[in-house]
Amino acid sequence: MAQHPVIGYFVWALLFGALFAWEGLALSHLSGSVPTLSATFRAIQRYPFGRWALFAVWLWFGWHLFVRGWHFLLRA
């Protein structure tokens, strides 16, 4: 595994932690004005460009997860 500065991993962990914390706050209804992630996605999907952008993000994830660097598992 390549050696990267620890601060880089820490920033990623912090970003994902903040994402989950924000979603948890929205789901807990402690603050009534915080929309959940699904409510945000629903609001985005009302508009064609929002749907295109979300589909592009989905494609980008799928491309990176399943296509880039992909090879047959049984290939020697």
Added chain:
Amino acid sequence: MSSSLIRQDLVPIVIGYALLMGALALGLRLVRRSAPESGTAQARRPEPAHRPGPGGPRARAVIPAAPAPAQDAAPTDPGAAPAASPARRGLRALIRPGPGWPRLILHYLGTAVGGYLVLMIIIILYYYLVAPVAGNFVQSAFTGCAMLIGLTAPVFLAASWLAERTGWRF
């Protein structure tokens, strides 16, 4: 399966999956716990006048104020409705068909093609303006994303057909 593959690929995915599902389960439990309370509270007080969101109060306040197209088209004869020609009606039905499979397929095609084009534009701009990634980056993006759409479209349509046919909810 080698141990490095397990350590580098499988373990992060399993941990990420467990974290995500755990957070969602916790949120669902909190929602279910607070649902009876909010239900009784809503039964006691009337429905609020507006909801947050882009389609909320502003949209409802603006739409009635807009002039009707029929009044603009025929200001001297308000009683006569503008008769659309058969060709125009056919075009409108083609662009926006009634509820059902044609509308679903058109909606899906519009979303898939639009999203594909948006991603390709971003990738080309990124490749030529920001960082020329090594390898067949652009070619892989074009073919790989098209392959993903081609693979998932039949699954999506089959799942939609099953949901309609059996009443299942995914």
